[in-house]
Amino acid sequence: MANISVKPQSKVFVTQPFLPPLEEFLPYLQQIWDNKILTNGGPFHVQFERALCEHLGVEHVALFTNGTLALVTALQSLRITGEVITTPYSFVATSHSLLWNGIRPIFVDIDPKTLNLDPSKIEAAITPQTTAILPVHCYGHPCDVEAIQRIADIYNLKVIYDAAHAFGVEDAGGSILRHGDLSVLSFHATKTFSTFEGGAIVCPDAKTKQRIDHLKNFGFVDETTVVAPGINGKMSEFNAALGLLQLNYIDEAISRRAEIDAKYRSLLSPVPGIRCVPDNGETVRNHGYFPVLVGPEYPLTRDALYDKLKARGYHARRYFYPLISDFPMYRGLPSARRDNLPVATQMAEQVLCLPIFPALDHQTVEDIVAIIAE
Numbered sequence: 001m002a003n004i005s006v007k008p009q010s011k012v013f014v015t016q017p018f019l020p021p022l023e024e025f026l027p028y029l030q031q032i033w034d035n036k037i038l039t040n041g042g043p044f045h046v047q048f049e050r051a052l053c054e055h056l057g058v059e060h061v062a063l064f065t066n067g068t069l070a071l072v073t074a075l076q077s078l079r080i081t082g083e084v085i086t087t088p089y090s091f092v093a094t095s096h097s098l099l100w101n102g103i104r105p106i107f108v109d110i111d112p113k114t115l116n117l118d119p120s121k122i123e124a125a126i127t128p129q130t131t132a133i134l135p136v137h138c139y140g141h142p143c144d145v146e147a148i149q150r151i152a153d154i155y156n157l158k159v160i161y162d163a164a165h166a167f168g169v170e171d172a173g174g175s176i177l178r179h180g181d182l183s184v185l186s187f188h189a190t191k192t193f194s195t196f197e198g199g200a201i202v203c204p205d206a207k208t209k210q211r212i213d214h215l216k217n218f219g220f221v222d223e224t225t226v227v228a229p230g231i232n233g234k235m236s237e238f239n240a241a242l243g244l245l246q247l248n249y250i251d252e253a254i255s256r257r258a259e260i261d262a263k264y265r266s267l268l269s270p271v272p273g274i275r276c277v278p279d280n281g282e283t284v285r286n287h288g289y290f291p292v293l294v295g296p297e298y299p300l301t302r303d304a305l306y307d308k309l310k311a312r313g314y315h316a317r318r319y320f321y322p323l324i325s326d327f328p329m330y331r332g333l334p335s336a337r338r339d340n341l342p343v344a345t346q347m348a349e350q351v352l353c354l355p356i357f358p359a360l361d362h363q364t365v366e367d368i369v370a371i372i373a374e
Helices: 022-037 041-055 067-077 093-100 145-155 206-215 237-249 250-266 302-311 342-350 362-372
Strands: 061-066 085-088 105-108 130-134 158-162 184-185 199-203 219-221 274-276 290-296 351-354
Touching: 022 237, 041 061, 041 237, 061 130, 061 206, 067 093, 067 184, 067 199, 067 206, 085 093, 093 105, 093 145, 105 274, 130 145, 145 158, 199 206, 199 219, 206 274, 219 237, 219 302, 250 362, 290 342, 302 351, 342 351
Parallel strands: 085 105, 085 130, 130 158, 158 184
Antiparallel strands: 061 199, 184 199, 274 290, 290 351
């Protein structure tokens, strides 16, 4: 296996997809050309599902063409209706999946340290129409899964984790993907583990996976039997083949990200007003993002620092700003009021995700921190 190449960057974006050597992908393409199977659960699809289960330490995985369709289908598979409690501090796909299912999002504030859904705020938001909780392991840092599950058990609610950021993350008990009724992954090009586009649902048992597999294939059980109004969410053989190859490199890629993460933390520690988001109990991290909070002690606003870095060729991102609850399709909801979400509102105005990806060289990290520290 070749090493991940690291070279100086001329224009640096918040992330850059890792791609394995092209010559290593060609034999996979040749097999696809030879067997003429492009989709519909072909041999690479089957291999990739098994390989993911082994790598992630889970029992069942259902592959999808992207993480958003996986979220939409996860909600359908558990027959979620009514209202679902979720976070305003995420990518819009989290709550869009609710709207696509005709479900009303109920936004609850986040914890100021972890930036995840705050369990202490959940119970007050539960109504007779509440059927589930949809938290996000934000930046790959685990939610307070035990507290969330206690609430879900008391009120008989389902829990679906948006684990788009959490590939490979573990807590003391193993994979964090084992928590809740379902966990949903994204393999988008911006993620730590990528298949160009892709996603997956981690399922607790074979029966649930079977229902999900039906739903992602138009509801077909066999050639003449349709049991549900399913969608076309199947991952192609091309994406599955790339995923199999990417698994050979993921540990090395995460190790490289860990080096960059540690360098940022070391260099930024003396900078007043810049706070790195801490770990949250994970024993294995994937270092998919490097968020900092630009506090009032810093001489520039977050947006001024964002503009300053961008002018120098460093394209950080304000993940997550604006809040989901500020977008037009949500801001009319009572739970979307800013006075209901003071912590999320403050964090959205302070957060800045700095560039991090395996090919980022240490000199570029030093240059970015030097600009912040000026």
